[in-house]
């Protein structure tokens with residue numbers, strides 16, 4: 001599949017890469033919309049992000065699309081669901097998570113890869129930070 005792979009400072013290459021393999025708790029989303037946020041721009045200009053992405057890696061983390069594959073253990077999503085996925089998930093184990101301040105989690109799991117035809121949403125993000133897009137909501141084309 002085609003993807004925009006970040007190699008370093010202002011070095012983004014369009015390449016063919018393998019479609020990500022899906023583990024038991026992961027979902028695979030066909031990207032219908034991928035946006036560029038301020039963090040993406042900052043990462044592109046700097047060539048890296050201390051916690052969020054280590055090049056070479058497919059850039060992009062603001063996305064919506066259709067689920068095309070679900071892992072064998074996924075119960076709450078199915079193929080064909082329209083979803084929006086955040087780019088991180090808290091660990092639920094650190095001090096801040098225990099204090100219900102998950103936005104300050106010390107072990108956030110990050111995901112990138114939205115600038116591609118398909119993106120894998122890791123199980124922890126699929127479990128707590130991926131949401132169905134209601135059928136009545138416009139804005140993301142259906143397949």
Ligand SMILES: [Zn+2]
Nearest residue numbers: 037039040062
């Ligand atoms: Zn962002």
Ligand SMILES: [Zn+2]
Nearest residue numbers: 091094097105
């Ligand atoms: Zn945590």
